Structures are given as C-alpha cells and as structure tokens.
Amino acid sequence: MEANSNIIDGKQYIVVKLGNEQYGIDINFVDNIVRMQRITRVPKAQHYFKGVINLRGEIIPVMSIRLKFGLEEDQITNATRIIIIKFDAGSAVGIIVDEVKEVVTLEESNISRINSELGDKNGFLNGIGKHGDDLISLLNISSVIIEKETN
Amino acid sequence: MDISQYLEIFIDETKEHLQSLSDQLLILETEPENVETINEIFRAAHSLKGMAGTMGYKRMQRLTHDMENVFSEIRNGNMKVTANLVDVLFKGLDALETYLSNIQESSDEGTNDYEDIIKQLNNILNIGLGKAIDEDTKVLEVEKPELVLPTSGEELKFTSIKILDYEKKAINKAYEIGMYAYGITVYIQEYCILKSARAFLVFKALESLGEVIKSLPDTQDIEDEKFDLDFSVVLLTKESMEKVKDEIMKVSEVKNVVVGKIDDTNTEEAAEEEESKITEEQELDSSITSTAKASGTSSGNNTSKQSAKPVVNRSVRVDIEKLDILMNLVSELIIAKNGLVSISTTDSSNKNESGFNEQIEYLERVTTNLHESVMKVRMVPIESVTNRFPRMIRDLSKKLNKKMELYISGEETELDRTVIDEIGDPLMHLLRNAADHGLESNAERIATDKPEVGSIYLEAYQDGNNVVIEVRDDGAGINVEKVKKKALSNGSITQEQADSMSEKDVIDLLFRPSFSTAEVISDVSGRGVGLDVVKTKIEALGGDIEAKTKLGEGSTFIIRLPLTLAIIQALMVELGSEKYAIPLGSIQTIEDVTQNDIKYVHSKEVINLRGSVIPLIRLDKVLDVEEKQEQSENLTVVIIAKGDRLAGLVIDNLIGQQEIVIKSIGKYINNNKIIGGATILGDGEVALILDVNTLV
Numbered sequence: 001m002e003a004n005s006n007i008i009d010g011k012q013y014i015v016v017k018l019g020n021e022q023y024g025i026d027i028n029f030v031d032n033i034v035r036m037q038r039i040t041r042v043p044k045a046q047h048y049f050k051g052v053i054n055l056r057g058e059i060i061p062v063m064s065i066r067l068k069f070g071l072e073e074d075q076i077t078n079a080t081r082i083i084i085i086k087f088d089a090g091s092a093v094g095i096i097v098d099e100v101k102e103v104v105t106l107e108e109s110n111i112s113r114i115n116s117e118l119g120d121k122n123g124f125l126n127g128i129g130k131h132g133d134d135l136i137s138l139l140n141i142s143s144v145i146i147e148k149e150t151n
Numbered sequence: 152m153d154i155s156q157y158l159e160i161f162i163d164e165t166k167e168h169l170q171s172l173s174d175q176l177l178i179l180e181t182e183p184e185n186v187e188t189i190n191e192i193f194r195a196a197h198s199l200k201g202m203a204g205t206m207g208y209k210r211m212q213r214l215t216h217d218m219e220n221v222f223s224e225i226r227n228g229n230m231k232v233t234a235n236l237v238d239v240l241f242k243g244l245d246a247l248e249t250y251l252s253n254i255q256e257s258s259d260e261g262t263n264d265y266e267d268i269i270k271q272l273n274n275i276l277n278i279g280l281g282k283a284i285d286e287d288t289k290v291l292e293v294e295k296p297e298l299v300l301p302t303s304g305e306e307l308k309f310t311s312i313k314i315l316d317y318e319k320k321a322i323n324k325a326y327e328i329g330m331y332a333y334g335i336t337v338y339i340q341e342y343c344i345l346k347s348a349r350a351f352l353v354f355k356a357l358e359s360l361g362e363v364i365k366s367l368p369d370t371q372d373i374e375d376e377k378f379d380l381d382f383s384v385v386l387l388t389k390e391s392m393e394k395v396k397d398e399i400m401k402v403s404e405v406k407n408v409v410v411g412k413i414d415d416t417n418t419e420e421a422a423e424e425e426e427s428k429i430t431e432e433q434e435l436d437s438s439i440t441s442t443a444k445a446s447g448t449s450s451g452n453n454t455s456k457q458s459a460k461p462v463v464n465r466s467v468r469v470d471i472e473k474l475d476i477l478m479n480l481v482s483e484l485i486i487a488k489n490g491l492v493s494i495s496t497t498d499s500s501n502k503n504e505s506g507f508n509e510q511i512e513y514l515e516r517v518t519t520n521l522h523e524s525v526m527k528v529r530m531v532p533i534e535s536v537t538n539r540f541p542r543m544i545r546d547l548s549k550k551l552n553k554k555m556e557l558y559i560s561g562e563e564t565e566l567d568r569t570v571i572d573e574i575g576d577p578l579m580h581l582l583r584n585a586a587d588h589g590l591e592s593n594a595e596r597i598a599t600d601k602p603e604v605g606s607i608y609l610e611a612y613q614d615g616n617n618v619v620i621e622v623r624d625d626g627a628g629i630n631v632e633k634v635k636k637k638a639l640s641n642g643s644i645t646q647e648q649a650d651s652m653s654e655k656d657v658i659d660l661l662f663r664p665s666f667s668t669a670e671v672i673s674d675v676s677g678r679g680v681g682l683d684v685v686k687t688k689i690e691a692l693g694g695d696i697e698a699k700t701k702l703g704e705g706s707t708f709i710i711r712l713p714l715t716l717a718i719i720q721a722l723m724v725e726l727g728s729e730k731y732a733i734p735l736g737s738i739q740t741i742e743d744v745t746q747n748d749i750k751y752v753h754s755k756e757v758i759n760l761r762g763s764v765i766p767l768i769r770l771d772k773v774l775d776v777e778e779k780q781e782q783s784e785n786l787t788v789v790i791i792a793k794g795d796r797l798a799g800l801v802i803d804n805l806i807g808q809q810e811i812v813i814k815s816i817g818k819y820i821n822n823n824k825i826i827g828g829a830t831i832l833g834d835g836e837v838a839l840i841l842d843v844n845t846l847v
Contacts, residue, residue: 040838043773092817
C-alpha cells in the first residue's frame with residue numbers, strides 16, 4: 001500500500017465482541033447498527049439464520065455469527081446489536097453480535113496474515129489486526145455471509 | 152440538437168416497425184402476391200429508414216433503404232417475391248434487430264455494415280429487374296465532401312463542384328500516374344421512380360472504372376434521393392471519356408451523360424467562388440440537418456458521436472385512459488383524506504364514530520382500486536413476447552426440415568412487465584424443444600397416421616391469481632420407461648426409487664440438472680435440454696412448471712406464473728404464535744373438520760370433502776412450529792388448489808383477509824422455497840408468505 005500523506009491510511013474496522021474474542025468488520029460493508037429486535041423465524045432456513053426483521057419497511061435476514069462459527073447460542077443482552085451489512089444495493093444481511101465496541105483504523109503493517117495452523121478452513125478471516133494490546137480477528141465478511149456450498 | 156431524448160421513442164417505434172415487418176414477411180412467405188402486405192412492408196421499411204436517418208444511424212438507414220428499394224420494385228410490379236428474397240429479408244431483419252439492441256445498450260448502432268446482406272439485396276434487385284451486375288458490388292463508402300449549391304440551367308454542372316485542396320492534390324497525383332479526372336453530370340429520366348437506385352447503379356459502374364472522389368450533391372443525399380434529375384461526380388480513372396460515358400449509359404433510365412475533363416483552370420475558378428458560397432452553404436447545410444439528419448452526424452463520423460452512454464430506461468406505454476382512471480382515483484383519495492380531516496376537527500360525538508368508519512371504508516375502497524389500476528398500468532399483454540415466435544418456428548422448420556405450424560392463443564393475456572421481460576427465453580426454449588425433439592420427422596408422422604404437418608400450441612390464459620402458459624405439441628410424447636432407464640443407468644435414481652416412481656415423478660426427472668446434458672437426451676425421447684434452466688428461471692419469477700405427456704400423442708408443458716408481483720390479497724393465519732399469509736388466489740374454501748373426518752390412505756391423512764379426497768398437510772409440522780399442548784377436536788383446514796390438484800392445510804387460527812405488500816426475504820436465506828416472501832403487518836411485525844404451490 002502506498003504511504004500517502006492522506007489522513008486515512010489503512011482501513012477502518014468496527015470492533016465487535018463475540019464471547020471473549022474481538023472481531024473487526026470492514027466499515028465499508030456496514031450499513032447500519034441497530035438494537036436487538038423481534039426476529040421472525042423463517043422455517044427450513046439454514047440453522048444459523050435466526051429469521052428476518054423489519055428495518056424501516058425493508059425485510060432483512062438476520063444470521064447468528066455464533067451459530068455459523070459453531071459457538072454456543074447467542075445470549076441476548078442489552079448490549080446485543082444487529083449489524084446490517086450491505087454489499088450492493090438490495091442485498092442486506094444482519095448479523096448478531098454480543099457488543100459493538102469501537103471503530104479502529106488499522107494500517108496494513110498492523111495486520112498479519114492468517115497462519116494456516118490456526119485452522120481457518122472456511123476462509124472466514126482476512127487476517128489479524130493488532131491494536132494496542134488487543135488482537136482483532138478481521139472478518140472476511142463476504143465469505144461469512146455467502147454460503148459456499150449448500151449441504 | 153440533442154437526440155438522446157428521442158432515443159426511447161425511437162427504440163419503441165423501431166421495435167414496433169420491426170415486429171410489423173416480421174409479421175408481414177411471414178404472411179408474404181405464404182402469400183407472395185399479397186399487395187397489402189407488400190405495401191405494409193414497404194411502409195414499415197420506409198418509416199424505419201426515416202427514423203434511423205433522423206437519429207443518425209447511417210448503417211441502419213442504408214440497410215432499410217435497400218430493403219425499401221426492393222419492395223418499391225415489387226410494389227410497382229417490376230419483380231416478384233421469391234423464397235430467396237424472403238430469406239434475405241429475414242436476415243436483414245435480424246441485422247436491424249442487432250443494430251437496435253446495440254443502440255439500446257450504448258446508443259450506438261455498432262460498426263457492422265452487413266455488406267453481405269446489402270449485396271444480396273442488390274443482387275436480387277438487379278436480377279429481378281433483369282440486369283447483369285458487376286462482380287464488384289462493393290458499396291461506396293461515404294466520404295463527406297462539402298456541400299456546394301447546385302447551379303441550374305447548365306449542362307456542365309460538374310464545373311460547379313468545388314474542388315478542395317486535398318482533392319486537388321489527388322487530381323494532380325492522378326494525372327501524374329496517367330489517370331484522368333473527369334467531371335460527369337448524369338441526367339436521369341423524368342419518369343424514373345427510384346432515382347437513388349439509379350444513382351447507386353451509376354456509382355457502382357463508376358467505381359468499377361476508377362475512383363469517385365466527389366459528388367454533388369453528396370453521396371448521402373443522393374442515396375436519400377435529395378436531388379432533382381441530375382447529379383454530378385468527379386471521377387479519377389484511366390479509361391477514356393467515351394468508355395466512361397458508355398458505362399453510365401448502360402444503366403437504364405439514364406437520359407444523358409455529360410463528361411468533361413477537369414483541369415487546373417476550373418478548379419481555380421471553383422476556389423474563387425468558394426468564398427461567396429460559404430454562407431449559402433451553411434444555410435443549406437442547416438436546412439438539411441433539420442429535415443433529415445441529426446446534427447453532428449453529417450460529418451460522416453459515426454463513432455465520434457455520443458461517447459456518453461445513456462442507458463435507456465425501460466418504459467411502459469400506458470393508455471391515456473388508464474392514466475385518467477389513476478388521476479380520478481388520486482382525487483378520490485384526496486377527498487377521502489379531507490373527509491377524515493374534517494371529522495377529526497369537528498367535536499367528537501356519537502355521530503362522528505359512524506362517520507369515521509364510513510370514511511375508513513371509503514378510503515379502503517379507493518386504495519384497493521388504486522392498487523388495481525396501478526397494477527393494470529404495469530400489465531403488458533403477453534403478445535409482446537409471443538409475437539416473435541412465429542418467425543422462430545418458421546426458421547426452425549426450415550432448419551430441421553420438418554413441417555410444423557405454431558398456433559398461439561390468448562396473446563391478450565396480461566402479465567406484469569417484469570415477468571414479461573423474463574419469460575421470453577424459457578418459452579423459446581420450450582418451443583424449440585417441442586419443434587426439435589417433440590415433433591417427429593414428417594416421414595414418421597405419416598407412418599403413424601398423423602397429419603404430416605406437426606402442430607405446436609402456445610396457449611395463455613388466466614387462472615385465478617395465476618397466469619398459465621401451456622406449450623403443447625402433438626409429437627411423440629415422452630417415453631417414461633426410457634427416461635426411467637436412463638436415470639437408472641446414470642445413477643440419478645436407485646432401482647427401488649424407480650419401482651415406486653409415478654409417471655409424474657419420472658417426468659419431473661427431466662427438470663433435474665443432470666438430465667440436461669446432451670448425450671442423455673437424444674437417446675431418450677429428446678427432452679430435457681436445459682429444462683432445469685427453464686425451471687430455475689420460472690421459479691425465480693415465483694412460478695412453477697410441470698410437464699404432462701402421453702406417449703404417441705404429444706406432451707404439454709404448463710407454466711404457472713403469479714399475476715402480480717407486488718401486492719396481493721392474502722389470508723392471514725396463525726400457527727402457534729407465528730403468523731403466516733396464504734395468497735388468496737390459491738385458496739378454494741375454508742373448512743371445519745373434526746378429527747373423525749380424517750381418514751388414512753397410504754398412511755397419509757386425507758379428508759373426503761364433497762366427494763373428492765384431499766390430502767391433509769399439517770402446516771405446523773412442515774414449518775417446524777412448536778407443538779401445541781392440547782389437540783382440539785375441530786381442525787381449521789384451508790383448501791388450496793394448484794391447477795386441478797387440491798390440498799388441505801391444517802392451521803390453528805384464522806386471522807382474516809388482508810392486502811399485503813410482498814417483499815423479498817433476500818437471496819441468502821435458503822428455505823426450500825416454502826416461503827415465497829415476507830410482508831410487514833400494520834404493527835410492524837413481519838409475517839411470512841407461504842408459497843402453497845410448493846406444498847401441493
């Protein structure tokens with residue numbers, strides 16, 4: 001990456017908490033962050049889809065990252081948020097996170113590539129960012145949301 | 152002049168004319184003497200030419216111009232319609248369609264000149280008129296020279312051709328290498344009808360002798376017949392004056408030719424006059440521009456214009472009448488609103504209560520009507536898709552060497568615009584299948600006592616909230632046993648499955664992707680090429696497809712499509728704590744059924760309702776709704792229909808009928824298509840819409 005004199009050097013990530021881990025989501029994909037609300041269950045959907053919500057007249061499917069990652073069921077608390085991810089016009093998905101912490105700017109030099117020993121077979125992660133003392137797993141959001149194979 | 156604003160109109164109208172051309176050509180093929188048809192084609196070609204010219208699409212203009220020429224001759228009885236001609240005309244039509252689609256995408260017609268078609272057309276024209284043609288039929292490339300005012304009353308009109316510097320150079324060079332520069336003025340007979348065609352032939356003759364470097368008026372105008380009875384050119388050639396004259400005189404309907412050498416003196420003269428003519432030129436130029444050409448295109452450089460790419464919006468043509476109805480409804484809506492306002496401002500009393508309800512009812516009526524009217528505006532008759540099929544079947548018939556006839560009915564059936572746009576390809580696919588694989592060869596048909604000419608039917612009709620399109624043929628039908636064997640041999644099904652499969656199940660195999668590969672097909676009965684693609688497409692439109700067949704008698708593909716995509720009437724039902732919407736169009740009745748009424752057939756629950764046995768579907772099981780504790784003695788059953796098949800959905804509670812707006816639940820959730828969408832209820836809650844077609 002070119003080290004330009006521009007202020008924004010590197011990418012901005014929204015840091016969220018899932019259990020004890022911190023994950024970063026590229027801010028370019030984030031459309032909105034909303035509070036937990038009533039989710040209408042969709043029968044026969046993939047198990048990690050909790051259902052759909054009504055976001056100002058739009059129907060948006062909501063998935064649980066925890067279930068997708070094989071973690072235990074979400075505990076809905078006051079801090080639980082739904083992050084609305086938008087790739088392009090008309091295809092939004094909400095993902096449930098335990099807590100939204102902050103927005104950080106990570107420079108390329110602070111991101112290390114995923115070590116194959118970590119066993120990220122699904123390609124859910126883009127890399128690991130270092131922010132102060134914290135480690136942030138950077139989600140490859142498109143591979144998290146888009147089902148590669150239906151089984 | 153900015154022509155982009157006319158682009159949409161141009162595209163719409165061109166489409167109409169092309170369609171009319173296609174229709175008329177089909178008629179012409181069977182009735183080559185039909186004068187009315189010939190006139191109609193001539194008119195369509197003429198309008199197309201004019202429109203293309205106005206928009207500055209020169210290639211398109213030239214092609215239509217040549218088509219028009221041919222028909223002008225036919226109209227005048229100078230030549231006859233031949234099968235060959237119709238073929239070439241169809242090719243021309245395809246070329247025009249290509250131009251149009253290019254224009255639609257990029258507002259540029261593209262660079263293909265379709266010289267071969269033009270050549271063929273001209274050959275036919277010449278042969279038809281009994282003239283020999285030069286092997287060199289290369290059509291002149293238009294190089295735009297500057298316009299010069301024609302001077303009248305003079306025989307040697309070519310002297311008024313203004314020779315520009317670079318042309319002077321060319322002339323000088325020509326003399327150096329032993330060529331001559333001649334000025335030629337050609338006079339055409341007064342009674343000549345197609346002057347431009349004559350001029351064209353003259354040009355062709357000249358091109359075979361040498362090089363035409365300049366003409367008056369310019370070649371484009373000559374092509375457009377924008378000259379009186381004479382035109383002049385400057386020719387560079389090695390031939391003698393006499394030879395040139397003879398060649399031109401060979402073209403019929405040429406009255407006289409004047410040839411003269413061009414030397415330095417008269418170029419000089421022209422140069423002197425140049426100054427004084429400029430202003431007049433400009434005037435002339437602008438008048439021509441406004442009559443026939445789009446500005447900027449007369450420079451002859453087609454590619455440079457409109458580098459910006461305006462993407463043409465999809466538009467729907469709407470009857471003024473429909474718009475008036477909409478307008479009326481909107482005014483009623485305003486009145487209804489005012490009624491509510493006035494009630495809320497007056498002091499409340501008991502009387503107001505009923506007045507309020509009245510207004511609400513009124514409002515409801517208006518919005519329902521408004522919805523209907525808006526949907527009607529979006530509706531397009533299916534004709535806009537089916538009208539290209541006769542042509543396709545004609546081509547297929549020739550290509551496959553099978554005699555076949557396409558019968559279309561119900562073209563006036565209306566579908567939502569978005570559906571219309573998408574339905575064309577699947578239908579085409581089914582028709583191709585029917586023509587290619589469905590119908591037997593003519594010999595086989597005769598051998599099995601069938602009429603030699605195969606029939607393909609395309610029928611569209613409305614059925615409740617659905618539109619049904621049937622593609623039927625009277626061919627050999629699908630050999631179910633063969634399909635089964637094939638499926639067994641390629642491992643799609645097991646022997647066990649094969650034994651228990653009904654005929655319908657077997658036919659459904661054809662819609663599986665694995666059956667779409669070619670080597671499977673030709674062995675079976677030919678069906679299945681891309682049927683899975685057809686199915687996917689139709690399901691994406693919210694419809695479904697099924698096949699019926701009778702061995703030896705033909706097969707039918709039935710497509711069922713939702714009438715509208717946006718707003719429907721639905722029955723809201725409750726299952727446990729969840730709410731679902733069932734489209735009203737597929738509901739037949741609602742029945743109260745006691746536990747005792749439930750019978751078992753094949754260990755499946757059925758009820759006997761007024762003589763028909765209807766399978767019961769426990770919706771709570773299908774949808775994995777949490778089970779209720781108490782089982783009530785009476786069940787509420789919603790009877791739904793899909794075509795002639797019925798099923799009863801067991802639900803917990805009826806909420807009522809409601810108008811709902813259908814929204815997509817996005818592409819990420821994968822739910823076996825049971826859920827057709829979602830809607831937002833009055834309280835903001837989301838209710839899912841059941842696609843009952845997948846349940847029956």
